[in-house]
Amino acid sequence: MQKLTIVKIGGNVIDDPRLLHRFLVDWAAVTGPKLLVHGGGKIASAIGQRLGIEPKMVDGRRITDAETLEVVTMVYGGLVNKNIVAQLQALGNNAIGLTGADANIIKAEKRPVKTIDYGFVGDVKGPESINVAALDAMLQAGFTPIVAPLTHDGKGSLLNTNADTVASVLAVAMAQKYKVQLLYCFEKKGVLEDAANDDSVVELLTPDKYKTMQEKGQVFAGMLPKLDNAFATLQSGVSIVKIGQSEDVLAMAEGKAAGTTIALEA
Template identity: 50%
Template sequence: MKNKEVVNIIKIGGKTIDNEEALAQFITSFSKIPGQKILVHGGGILANQIGEKMGISPHFHEGRRITDEETLNLITMVYGGLINKKIVAKLQALKVNAIGLSGADANLLKAEKRAVKTIDYGFAGDIQKVNKDFLESLLTQKLTPVICPITHNGKGQLLNTNGDTIAMEIACALQTQFEVNLWLCFDKKGVLLDVDDEKSIIPQLNPKSYAELLSKSLIYDGMKPKLENAFQALKSGVSKIRIGSADDIDKAIADQKTGTFICA
């Protein structure tokens, strides 16, 4: 029988991570979310900034980072160290018993290096298995997992994996036991019909309307990975999925109309 206990899975990145004030505001809001919760974070902007100082330039294709060995070392330090532990410490200060994790810890996220087709993404990992038993044991102990976007292949190799993909895979793995709500946060208030118009939020997307927008080239490259993850979660039975700003997380958890709602 499906356990109806709610688990909120929230992914943040972008300017929320980069801006100390925005991060503090989000963490305060996150700490007030009742019940079980999991935080997945990125940190691409900060990694880019630190990388530039080290002479490492970022490279992307359709919104996904191309990860060579030098970049992998950089993001492991920034994601798994600086950002992850900063978030955990701030949550502990707010009496949230958080635990920072990468995909290698407790074999949480096992992945395979993405096969080279038209683009070589380098040390990018596609998730093969989520250790849901470990996650469930943490939730049972009232611990709040804070997960960085680093996975591993079980053979000693770390891999870079998209944070939205990690949030989606965890949501899909846990939905058999919990009522899972997934909130994919980024720097806009929702999916925009016009990327230059902050008010052009698409309030609702289903597979048909998404396909229509794709056919008209109205979905920008950077949004495609996020939307693909959202629709995969929907297909797997995740209860509620929204895409929007981390600033509106209070509204989202209260089930108010905010962001873009992904529905069947």
């Protein structure tokens, strides 16, 4: 099986032009088939606020009313996605920017209203909702798909889907055809024993260690769904999952010691 590297890059890196450029230079140097998923939540919040739309987040998910859907479509599908593609073209990487609607790559369902109405937020059912053949054709033709965290409902509406979730569902679906390594890149050196101390990287995170860290309150906020997603992908056929700093993407992709490796057992 051919190797496929899937990287997710988070909002704090995208929001910093210097960090983003440095990441893209290293990303362009990653060899073999590869696919990038980007977030951009921070920029969407800032631009929404400039338009008088206050961000509302519940459990790390954005409440996406009709106006907010317009903002995230412009920001994720336009500004962020196309800036990344243009920079990668300048670096010699033949990137192709996509939302989940393009080539029907990710179909989702509007999250049902229970106690909270998330609005136009999409949940992806499973690997059957991913157009693996289309992504495979692009990869084999030498393109690098750059995927925005937008999905579609098959009825004409775009939906907003958390970028970590998009990366993990794509990784699981692509594992049918490739040996997938999934790298979550953000601004810290990895999963840290102490979130304020960058020198406290946990090199290997097992479910037992994760449980202990949760009990001690060492993992919180956006790291919780990221790690839940990470363990779930390993259980669904993804070969390697790592979490680390955007500056270490090349080292992580090449299997050198960097970041936190997520593993089902020690």
